[in-house]
Amino acid sequence: MKFIITICISLITLAGFAQDPMLQQNNPKLDDQATKITQAYNDQLALTGKQFMLFQKKVEEYLIRREEIEKKYTDKDKLDRLFKLQEVETREMNDILTRPQLNLYKEIKSKIQPLATVNKD
Numbered sequence: 001m002k003f004i005i006t007i008c009i010s011l012i013t014l015a016g017f018a019q020d021p022m023l024q025q026n027n028p029k030l031d032d033q034a035t036k037i038t039q040a041y042n043d044q045l046a047l048t049g050k051q052f053m054l055f056q057k058k059v060e061e062y063l064i065r066r067e068e069i070e071k072k073y074t075d076k077d078k079l080d081r082l083f084k085l086q087e088v089e090t091r092e093m094n095d096i097l098t099r100p101q102l103n104l105y106k107e108i109k110s111k112i113q114p115l116a117t118v119n120k121d
Contacts (some may be wrong), residue, residue: 034060040112045101054096062089085093
């Protein structure tokens with residue numbers, strides 16, 4: 001009985017630590033874009049070396065997810081999903097940034113990473 005419980009707990013733990021397959025995609029274009037975005041934030045947030053790396057990985061993660069949303073959805077559904085994605089990204093930056101940095105990040109995010117752009121034809 002103990003053996004079965006141990007196996008179950010092990011499987012649950014392994015599933016919890018499984019890597020996100022989206023993050024395993026290597027896209028040099030998104031990597032460059034994440035670096036540029038992080039540098040734009042760094043100019044105002046003064047990130048430490050460790051923060052810069054973590055911030056860049058987080059930005060790249062959300063660029064991948066944003067790209068998937070933009071491919072699959074259109075119009076209002078796309079905007080709703082992008083808005084929710086942006087909210088989650090902002091919450092997760094709480095783990096990387098200090099409180100003053102996070103407050104400034106929230107202020108400048110719409111300028112550096114707009115939700116969507118409108119094309120005037």
